[in-house]
Amino acid sequence: AQSVTQPDIHITVSEGASLELRCNYSYGATPYLFWYVQSPGQGLQLLLKYFSGDTLVQGIKGFEAEFKRSQSSFNLRKPSVHWSDAAEYFCAVGPFQGAQKLVFGQGTRLTINP
Amino acid sequence: DVKVTQSSRYLVKRTGEKVFLECVQDMDHENMFWYRQDPGLGLRLIYFSYDVKMKEKGDIPEGYSVSREKKERFSLILESASTNQTSMYLCASSFGLAGYNEQFFGPGTRLTVL
Numbered sequence: 001a002q003s004v005t006q007p008d009i010h011i012t013v014s015e016g017a018s019l020e021l022r023c024n025y026s027y028g029a030t031p032y033l034f035w036y037v038q039s040p041g042q043g044l045q046l047l048l049k050y051f052s053g054d055t056l057v058q059g060i061k062g063f064e065a066e067f068k069r070s071q072s073s074f075n076l077r078k079p080s081v082h083w084s085d086a087a088e089y090f091c092a093v094g095p096f097q098g099a100q101k102l103v104f105g106q107g108t109r110l111t112i113n114p
Numbered sequence: 115d116v117k118v119t120q121s122s123r124y125l126v127k128r129t130g131e132k133v134f135l136e137c138v139q140d141m142d143h144e145n146m147f148w149y150r151q152d153p154g155l156g157l158r159l160i161y162f163s164y165d166v167k168m169k170e171k172g173d174i175p176e177g178y179s180v181s182r183e184k185k186e187r188f189s190l191i192l193e194s195a196s197t198n199q200t201s202m203y204l205c206a207s208s209f210g211l212a213g214y215n216e217q218f219f220g221p222g223t224r225l226t227v228l
Contacts, residue, residue: 032214043204043219095213100164102213106156
C-alpha cells in the first residue's frame with residue numbers, strides 16, 4: 001500500500017510566483033516527515049523536517065512546510081520562487097519496518113517559467 | 115559536512131555482466147542504503163544495512179545483492195545485469211534509528227544496460 005503520495009507529478013510556475021507542493025501520507029501514529037530537493041544531476045538534499053512541536057517548520061532556501069494531522073498532509077511552500085528552484089522534490093515519511101527506514105513519495109518535478 | 119561518494123556517475127554495461135556499484139561515506143554512519151530512482155516511481159529501496167556485515171531487503175531486492183565489509187563502504191551488486199535494471203542508483207547513509215533521521219545522499223550512478 002502506498003504510504004506517501006505526491007499527487008502532482010509536474011508543476012510549472014512563473015518566477016516570483018508562490019509555490020505549494022502537496023504531500024499526503026498514511027501512518028498510524030505521529031510520523032517523522034521530510035522534504036528533499038534534487039537539483040539536476042545531483043543527489044538529494046534535505047530541505048526541512050518535522051518531528052514534533054510547532055507544525056509550521058522552516059527550512060533552507062526559503063522553504064517552509066506545514067504539518068496538518070487532520071488532513072494527513074505535509075505541504076511544502078515558498079512565497080516567491082527563483083529560477084534556481086527548478087528541481088525535483090521528494091516527500092519522505094518514517095519510521096517503517098521496525099524504525100529502520102523511510103518511505104519516499106513519487107516526486108514532483110518543478111519547472112520555472114521566466 | 116557528511117560526504118557520500120559513489121564510484122561512478124555514469125556506467126554502461128552489457129546484458130549478463132556482473133556489475134558493482136560502490137558507495138563510501140565519511141561520517142561513521144551506522145546505516146547505509148541503496149535506492150533505485152525511476153521517473154514517476156520516486157525512490158525505491160533495494161537494500162539497506164544498519165551495521166557491518168548486516169543487510170536487510172528493501173522493497174525491490176530481486177536481482178540485486180549487497181556487501182558491507184567495512185562501516186564506511188556499501189556495495190550494490192547486479193549478479194547478471196538486465197535491461198530492466200537500467201536506472202539511476204542512489205546511495206545514502208544515516209546515523210541512529212534510520213526511520214527517524216535524515217539520510218545523506220550521494221550524487222547517483224546512472225546505469226545503462228544494453
